[in-house]
Amino acid sequence: MASNATKTLKASCLCGAASYETTVRSSSLPLKSWWCSCTSCRRMTGTLALCVVYLPESYSPPQAVLEKLTVFEFTKRVFQYFCSTCGSHILARCLDDAEAKEPKVTWDAMSGTLEKFDGFVHLRGHEFINDTLDGGISDFVPTIGGRKMDRYSTRPEKSEQLSLNWKDPKIAKLKPNKGKVHAQCKCGGVEFWIAHPSARSTHAASNWPDLLRPNAPDNPNNECWWLQDNNTKFLAGTCSCNTCRLASGQEIVQWAFVPTVDITLDAAGEVKFERQFGTLKQFESSEGIFRSFCGVCGASAFYWADDRPFLMDVAIGLLDAPEGARAENLLEWRTTRLSYREDALGRAKGVVEGIESGLQAYGERRDRGEREVIERQVREEGAKVMVVR
Template identity: 45%
Template sequence: MADDIGTVRASCLCGNIRYNIDLPRADYPLRAGFCHCNSCRHVSGTLCMTMVFPPKRFQPSAHLLNQMHSFQFSERCTQYSCTTCGSKMLERQGSHDLVDSQVTWGIMSGTLEKADGVFEVKYHCWIEDTLDGGFSDFFQPTKGDHPERWLRGEGQSEKSPLFWQSPTFLNAQPPPQDRLHAHCKCGGVSFYIARPSTQSALGKAPWPDVLIPFHSMAPKPQDGAWWLAAGGTKFLAGVCSCDSCRLACGVEWVEWAFVPVSDITLDADGRTSFSREFGKLKRYESSPGVRRYFCGGCAATIFWDGDERPDVIDVGVGLLDAAEGARAESWLQWRSQRISFREDAIPRAESLILAAENGMKQYGHKYQGIPFK
């Protein structure tokens, strides 16, 4: 009967790719997991891939798949994304010689119109690749069970405690005068970031929502180099959960580092100045004066760029190859007390946002000495 079927809609950011997931209501909530492996970080531009797994009988149509760009993520996995806005939509898991009934599909959770009641996060996997715990420490549910924390594949390795750190992370001593390599998985986009200098503070940019809520009526501070932290030695980083970021990437949230364009070069020696046109970089204007950049090869999220602040650009943190770990803590100071545009996310995914807010505040208390409220 039709009443026994639950329909969930999925869409990319631009709306060119849309489809329905029609499953018996008894199948919900679907199982979901967060993968923190190096490949997922670099193919998404975020700290983890958030994927939902429907029953095997779910099979997207050939017509739907043919509308999208495909990327061979690994020997067994092919990812599908929108060619216009870069939104990651689906992942086919299984070798090419398998028939459809033997293939498993993963749905990028950020493309779903609803999260609460539709899926539940059951596990983290490949935390070992992060060295520092990555986003797994930022996600701590306030109710119910915590997701299982697997160092490698789910059920194929030891579990890790909260705030796990690799011996490699504990012993890392990054040189003070190096450059940080950033790149997508396929290598179609690659660039370098220099450590902050006196020049880094020269630009101008309005205060971001992650520091001062966009809809706040409180008076804003005077202009300043808010993108610099820790006495000007690090760049500010934060988490955004706005609908546009979620749909553009296909994940629940996007972690951005705010970096002056003067600190970005296209080569390791710092001789080739930054340009907004290089490699396989593609651009989508998500709203007037706002551009989102992604890789035309693997569809990794690369930059957020806006006319209102031409001197500072947002860089997807998942692209970074920091020696000390995924959170790049010798380079970045994390804004742990607010998730940007949480107001967008609460109606759709309240339980996820509350878990992320709790985890980030716990992180801020443990590592930044901020009192937990």
């Protein structure tokens, strides 16, 4: 009988310590999923959105898996579980009523940990865009597989939908600001500041080019690819490689490339950056390649390589920029490429193609907007010149 058909859902963290599988009825597939852009989810994952998948109500994880995980009280109703070894967010335990003696318990999976996505997960859209101020990831991924993603300001189906390019009115009133950008994880155990680029930002070295530019074989002249926009911004990009996905538990991760000299552990800029500070834990994801995450809330924080010691990949979800989640006064997003699409294409084709076309279109809108500003300035300057004459 077709109605009794089942499929096996497999999930794993990066190190493999917390793997599990469960049988789900085919009739309950695909499982419903949302990308949450709320500030708490960004701070807890280090990414621009947490991708949550609702597991069947009957599901409960084996004790042996839970023992490998660290639990973090996200809210009174939601408890997040991440791998104690590699930091991957795996599961969330949700109570229907935090006050009840015997609350109903359901479990969510983090989509990035699922072995299969297409056919298993239906990503409905974005929620809590309001918190991002600038639209966050929702402007990068407006459609998936040709289907328009829902764009809820707060709770799905219970709040208004926001248009593409929505921005919180308060960011239009911001004065240009080159102050340090604050960053922290959800629990506050990992906290640091990033200065805007300056002359010293060119002193970092990288003997291999940015992973966003795979066609350049090496970097013999130490071209400062991490600096963009006339050396006024750091490069930012999106990655869909299997390692980033499994390390975070999220579908897509976002990194900023920042020299260590521009990161400090205090707002005054006096306490130098170190790889180990606060509640950070490290995991060597391959030889000489390290990823660090918060040992309390599981947020991804940094990626670095032993042969590139003065340049860090910084998890963008931790940034607290006044202009919004994308931190575009500090970062220049590369919109022409999603890194390691080949890792993700066979697993989540719609997501890969959705983010690629969405990013491209976003970049074109952004560049057109910047051109219009320059043209307006030229027109206005031109008008002033006329008056002086």
